[in-house]
Amino acid sequence: MTHTDQPVRQPRPLVPVMLALLGALMTWGLAWGAAQAPQVGQPAPPFAIADTAGKTWNLADLKGKTVILEWTNDGCPYVRKHYGGGNMQALQREATAAGKVWLTVISSAPGNQGHVTAAAADQLTAERKAAPSAVLLDPTGTMGRAYGAKTTPHLFVIDPAGTLVYMGAIDDRPSSDPADLPGARNYVRAALADLAAGRPLADAVTRPYGCSVKY
């Protein structure tokens, strides 16, 4: 056998080097790619989460409808301000009567204030004569974190195209005092009116006020 046609096994060092380089670049890139906070004017973060009856609500299924998300914690004095005076319930009725979807979200972790079982949540809804389309249970805080929900109450409005159009407080009186309810500008009611009239929202982002969400 002559050595010219002897098959020579030769190393191919460049391919692994390049793959390693690419791999390193990608890892580096992924490590930097942090989760982004939701932004008004951008698609609302998706969710698929069960309500107190075990039914799963998926944002994708709600295309074509205006969706209002309300973070709550029944032990929080700021939530009590709006439920005690019937303010929140009235807004829920207005919205659902107009064909909008109102989802109340509880993101309190087990053992923390505001964490309730499905039955207790239903009981709270009945006691408070609340009228949401559903109460979503988010004990892991996944949905809360996706939306950057920080306070109770914290409200979000999503338009029929699935775009986040409002995030922030329920009104412009950041206190726990029910005496501040009359005369307050309700940002959510204003946002829904602007949306219905096809106007740009006067206030699209406001400072949410209340207790922290008990993740």
Added chain:
Amino acid sequence: MHLFRPRAPGGAVLCSVLRDALRSGCSLAAWAMAWPALLLAPLLAWGNPVSTENVTAHLLAEHNPTVPGQPLELLLSLTIRPGWHTYWRNPGDSGEAPRIDWTLPPGVSAGALQFPAPALIRVGPLANFGYSGRALHPVRLSIPADWPLGEPIPVRAQAHWLVCEEHCVPESAVLELTLNTAAAAGPSDPQAQEAFAQARAGLPVGTLAGATLTPTPGGLRLSLPRAGLGEAPTAVRFFPWSWGLIEPAADQPWRLAADRLELDLTPGETAGTADPGGLLTLTGADGAVRSFEVDATRVLPAQTPPRITAPSAPALGLPLALGLAFLGGLILNLMPCVFPVLAIKALSLAGQGGLSARQRGAHGLAYTAGVLVFFAALTAVLLAVRAGGTAIGWGFQLQYPPFVAIMAYVFLVLGLSLAGAVTLGGRLMGLAGGQVGGGSAGAFGTGALAALVAAPCTAPFMGAALGYALTLAWPLALAILLALGLGLAAPFLALSLTPGLARRLPRPGAWMEHLKQLLAFPMFATAAWLLWVLSVQTGPAGLALVLAGMLAASFGLWARERTAMAGRSWRRVGEGAALAGLAAALWLGFATAGSPTPQQSAAPAAPQAGLAAQPYTPARLTQARTQGRPVFVNMTAAWCITCLVNERVALRATSVAAAFRAADLLYLKGDWTGRDPQIGDYLAGFGRTGVPLYVYYPAGGEPRVLPQILTPASVLAALGSAVGAPR
């Protein structure tokens, strides 16, 4: 100072409401009306101090008796139950700052409640700004000079605060204080004295002027003059006055530069509009915390991008953008780094007479897939890094010296292989050795390799366009880059799918070997160019490392080549030498990362025919702007061919230099050959992720962006039209 009641749980509250109603002479009806208030604020209490469920509130006066006409300091002291906290003026993610409703005699007035430096209180993923232990809020009381001496001043302060542990309780108390008046101020008791001293220690020691807040891609940078900050801190935190400027819970990486302290902040919901000021706290080596009010001004970017995009980057329709990207990809095939690879690959098809049309087609498709997967991966990395807030653009790879070094090795080795000095094995042989090796997998690898070797060439010629693409929404950016990849793959794909085309290729022969050897020279040229870029980035030290690496790699590959036909043990030695050589080369290549930092001045400046440029710094720009001097900013990089051509053709033209001199213009040049956050920020301010960028600032006028391809006429026109524009 009288003390009504030390504690005020339920029953005591009822008593005090009752007493208050009786004292104010209210009817029973009025008392009944007070009931809802009682239910809503169950912890309202009267006295001084007053203890609620979680807080003991106390209103202290610095001097009693006090002198009319002289301001008097009062102090609201909240002693908080362990584990609970109250809030700063901006409470952070949730909560509410304390406030006071005053009832004062006519003429007497109280100033705003002051807030000492807060602490960061983390609550799960959220954060609050507030106080634990004891919160001390000074407040200034003004007493008219004509207040009758000896007449006491009744002070009634209804304080409201929110106090939280895991859950929150709104509490309030009415604090009453009677101030006596006299011609000379009385002494304050030692306990009050201590509280006042502690309160003052927590207040800001001064205001820092000259702070700037600059948007960076995905973040905000707060930069403060270091002078006045005192000793180097061990911890730094910025607390914004307003909600929405930053994410309260986010970390704030900081660093001390020669004359600045810089913090990287995570923008909040209203980062573009919120008050940019706040409070900066510095923890010293001894643990003591000092705070400064920060009066930050926003620096240019925020308002500039919308008006900039109009002249320089007309909004392309998606089909047009995709078409142009495809065309760009086609042109890439002719680039010196890609053409040899492609030419050899194409000729190999002609040489493979035995391949069926189907096999040929499969090869073409696999090759295309290789190109596209590489481009998709690169795009994903770029977008992910950008989402993470790092300022990079297309061409960022070339800012990293080890990448440049390794690409130089790749081109050297490919050149050696084409020249016939070394034989590469397996699939690489398919690439360089004129065979379609390794089937579809080999073709896929070749595609990825073609895209990889194209990368250094795309940046210099198309960096700006691709950088623009990357600022679009990610599906658009991906579509544009994939169109570019498709363009790159198209000629070979067409060749492999069209048997007629393949048949027209010249017959293989000895000329192919000559062509192959000839094509080694564009490869060596690319390697030489990369070495020059590296020399700009790392100076002679880095260059020496990589040249040594090239020597090691070449020797290793030569040794293997020499022993390839020898006996087994010699072959082992040869292969060992090759591996050792390449390993040494890689190690030397990565060592360039530690070489001296990039030199701003070296880059493309060289002997200047035109106006001498000064290195760009934000300070130089601001200074010239405030002096009313026109400024021309040129952002460039050694690896940006477009930039070099523009300088040679337009900026160094005598007519342009004369116009610059006539206008007493400051010419600032930023060199982005290496990474420089200041330049990255500047580019981001104009919505760019890459160079070139030319901006002309007329004296006192709005900046205008020049096109990316310059001619002397276009520069003169920009200068001229700006001069004629109304001031």
